[in-house]
Amino acid sequence: MTRLPIEDVLPALRDTLASGVNALLTASPGAGKTTGVPPSLLAAPWLTGKKLLLMEPRRLAARAAAHRMALSLGQAVGHTIGYRTRLDTKVGPMTRIEVVTEGIVSRLLLQDPSLADYGIVIFDEFHERSLQADAGLALCLEAQRLFRPDLRLLVMSATLECGPISELLGNAPVLVCESRLFPVDTRYLDLPLTGRLETTVVQTIRRSLSQDRGSLLVFLPGMAEIRRVERLLQDSHLDASIRITPLHGDLPQAAQDEAIAPSEPGTRKVVLATSIAETSLTIDGVRVVIDAGLSRVPRFDPRTGLTGLDTVRVTQDSADQRRGRAGRLEPGVCYRLWSEREQGTLAARRPPEVLDADLAPLILELAEWGVNDASELRWLTDPPRAAVAQARDLLMRLEALNTAGSITTHGRNMAGLAMHPRLAHMLIKADPLGLSDLACDIAALLGERDIVRAPAGRRQADLRLRLDILWGHDRSIGETTVDQAACRRVRHTADLYRRRYPKTTMRPHGTPRDPGSAGLLLALAYPDRIAQRQPHEGEARYLLANGRGALFPNPDPLASDLYLVVAGLDAGTQWARIDLAAPVTQSGIEMLFAGRIEEMEDVDWDERTGSVRAVRRRRFGALALSEHALSNPNPSLIARALSVGLRRAGLSTLAWTPELRQWQARVRFLKAVDGPDSHWPNLSDDALLKTMDEWLEPFLAGITTLERVKRMDLAPVLQARLSRDQQQQLDRRAPTHLMVPSGSRLRVDYDQPEGPVLAVRLQEMFGCTDTPKVADGKIPVLLHLLSPAKRPVQVTKDLAGFWANTYRDVRKDLRGRYPKHHWPDNPLIAAPTAKAKPRGQ
Incomplete structure (x- = not known):
């Protein structure tokens, strides 16, 4: 059997954990850390009588890791090696290694803050910096500080800045494992991609199938792109030996297992995957990676309280992870559908999810644990204050927290359901209304992939349509088609919720199902998104209770309703797009929220x-x-x-x-x-x-x-x-007026930028050498000396200087234009006059 690179550092890792409680292990993709480290620690004395907890970021990775480790021991899953995910658990009384998804760690900590049954918690693929991983580590550090100084914590990653995490772990030792990856020939586009992504992907797949050997792993941003590429490949009449296998988190387990299983002899696989295949999985036979260079990530906006999926460029560390899939077992090829110049513009690594996530589930978990202020814990990246405040406000609306931020009895009941606080609140409040059975179906529809498909611009937003389809009343409406796999998953999840909430009021057998109360239940989950139609020509626009605006971008039957509850919104524009909603009546709103x-x-x-x-x-x-x-x-x-x-x-x-x-x-x-x-x-x-x-x-x-x-x-x-x-x-x-030597009382104009202005005919100032002043004689006015026709001939604040220096030139001009007027040689001895000539002349 081929020796894995991780085996070279296992002795040092065991010694490190024997002498201390925390460690950081960084290993390149393909080193074997996920399945090699946990079994190697089972014989450690400090783990005697206790279990090992391995945390994986995804359900598929958790199940695959458990199966591989169990196979290496020659056992079935559920014996020494088991796993726990949100919808599936296989553990037994002999289980020593539990592979869990990230949310499970928080639930275990809430059940037992000391984690008394466990000797070590391993955080795998920590470089992904998911919210649950960050929160799980913060809570484990707090449990270590308060209850379990002997609890070991091991952080494992392929691409991670080691300094900050080592410091957070108390300057924990850093162990490095260099994997012996086979060389991968990386090929870029000559120019940036133009045109439809799916067309270029299919062309690259066909070229690789003709030029390269081995199976192909194709990274696409989401399920919609996977479906489109799959359809184009099926229409292109590939050789019968080529099998197309999608791989994403919403597939049934059997379909996921088929995608990662080795190809049958004489066949090749084309695995169409989301970023789920970046880490923790080895797909046997893959030696070609085709990377579309995109991924779809959730982004939360504290201003709106909405979370939407954004399609973003991959980061350099993600691109390296994807490329490494091609060189795990033999030399490979990686086609990057961007230019080599664009490679240098990619961000180095993805930002922590805590910066963009909906923090309501986290804040509720912390409150249940007794932490009312998230800043009390030690975080690798502190949760943003605005997002924390938004989450606290929502939880208070849902009656989960009191004004001091402490958890209420209702909040504890919500947390015990292990679902989003909105859905948990809806389910509990539906019970006295006799609607908890319907609430389970709605919660499942909201939490899983949409069960309907429709062409762009034809998609209906009505949640009641989905309920009818789920119950088998209608299989298609208009151009809507049904995703049967998604339907099966929703029904499975709804049944899980019914088991999780034993108080569910079941519909009497034979009673027809009625989706009419869907809006009432949505209002319980989304009180901030109850919407009222606004008068507007053209588009159907709505105002939400939180002050946000929303609209139907295309004609929709729901647009005629005065009140809606909006469960699905695209928050990418000034007016959010309504994707999923149900009508509610004003009387229903008043019944549910009379106190508000x-x-x-x-x-x-x-x-x-x-x-x-x-x-x-x-x-x-x-x-x-x-x-x-x-x-x-x-x-x-x-x-x-x-x-x-x-x-x-x-x-x-x-x-x-x-x-x-x-x-x-x-x-x-x-x-x-x-x-x-x-x-x-x-x-x-x-x-x-x-x-x-x-x-x-x-x-x-x-x-x-x-x-x-x-x-x-x-x-x-x-x-x-x-x-x-x-x-x-x-x-x-x-003063409004000033007296001038002629005896005239003239208005002073104060509304001028240069200051007070006195407009006076030059002849009325004969004999005067002092410029008139205001403000207790401090400020001289600006004299506008006028001709007999009241046109300015001089502007000055220095009247004496005007007589001495300028008057002779002005006199010469005025005598020519106004010969009937008196223009004395010496104005200082002349009598001032408001007439043409002084009296007696």
Whole structure:
């Protein structure tokens, strides 16, 4: 039998775990760590009387690893080697190694925080940084600290930055195993991929089948692409010796086992797989990998509370993992469907799932464990605060947590069902309604792959359609076809939920099934996604209780319902796309959430009518269930709403007069003279707009429309901003008029950027050498000296300098244009006059 590379480091690993409790093992793909390490530790003295727990990221990998280890011992699974997954368990009283999926570790810790039956927990493929792996490690470290200082923790990975994880494990030793991979010839596209992915994939498969030997492993982003490639290959009439085998997590176990089993003599396989085949699996006979370079990952948006699947480029570490599949057993070939230049632009590794995941299940698990604050634990990557807050808010809506963040009795019952908190809450609350049997079917439909397929733009979002299909009432509706494998899986999961929740109220035998209450049950699971149709031409748009908008992008029969509950949303755009929903009635909403419906008086601005609208509303979240006009609304609320309308319309809407603008400018002038900290109020337009509630609202009593405000006398409103003393100072220091030597009383213009301006005919200033001043004689005005026709001939703040330096040139020009007027040689001794000539001349 071929010696595996992992065997070279097993003695050192056993010594490390004998002398310490934590270790980190990094081994290249194909080293044999998954199936080689656990059996090698069974004889360790510290494991006497205890079991080994091996955590795998996927169900398929967990079952495959258990089968391989059991085969190496010549035993059946369930004897020394067993496994536990969410839907399947094979362990017995003699089991020493339990291979489990990641969520099982958290459940075991909740049942027994000390993990008394286990001597070591091994985290395999930790580089994938799944949320459950991160949480499991954080809880195991806490169990180690509080209860079990002898509990061993071993982290294994193929591609991982060792420093941070070693430090988290208390500076644990790092063991490195270099696998002896066979050489893999890596081939890139000459140019970036254009056109349909599936077409290029099929062309590459056919070329490889004609040029290369051995079976092919093809990495595709998801099940939809797998189905399309499979159909194209079937239509291309491949040789009868070529077997096409899909491989993804939703396949029945028999189909998964067939995909990873060795090919029969004389045949070759083309395995069409998702990223499930990246790690932990060895598919016998594969020496060619075709990598589409994409993967589909869940992304959670804390703003919306929605999780969607994003198709993203693979990272460099994932691409290396995939490439390594081709060189495990002999030299191989890897076709990468991107250019070599694009390879350098790939991210080094995938981000931890904790940064993008829905944290509600995690926060509930932690609360059940007694941890109300996630930051109390030691994490390799801290959960984002926004996502934690979003999760806590949802769990409080679902009555799982109290306001202090502690778990409630209802929350413990939810956690005991080992399902998403939304579904657990729905199932428990359905019991007193006599709908728990229906709730099990709905929970299974929501948790598994959609059982219907339809062409783009023809897919119906109605959950009741799926229930009818599940119950055998309809096999096809319109262009909808049924995924029978998905149906079988949903029925299996629903039956599992019925067994898991013994209180399920079973439908009496022979009673016809009715999906009519589906919306009511969905409302229990998704109270934040109860939606109300909004008036909108064209598209059917809905407002969700959480304030988010959603729509049907294509015609859908559900679009005629006033209220929906939306279970499936694509949150990728400003208006989320409704993918799965069911109708609910307003009476149903009021029955379920009577304690959460608020009655309030809403007084707000109606932009359409330009007036204040005052109504009494009954609200559920962002939804207005009903409203009635208020006969006697609060006057202060009316004034506040009117201020909102005025801010939108702008300050120019008010009844400004030239005199009032001058008054405003005089106040602003004195504030500028005395400094920003002076006692003068800030009466700039920007400041007035921001402080409208202070100076205008008290004068808006009885006014409800913008038209009435436009007719209101604004002068007393603004002048009330000044005290009596300030008004007297204003009249004295910034007078509206100044007396000039001719005896004329002329207006001063303060609303100019250069300061106060006095426009005066030049002849009225004869005999005067001092420029007029304001602000207690501190600030000279800017003189606009005018011709007899009142056109400026000079602008100055230095009247004496004008007479001495400029007047002679100006006089010469004016004498030619205005010969009937008096233009003395010496203006300083001439009499000022507002007439053409002084009297007596």
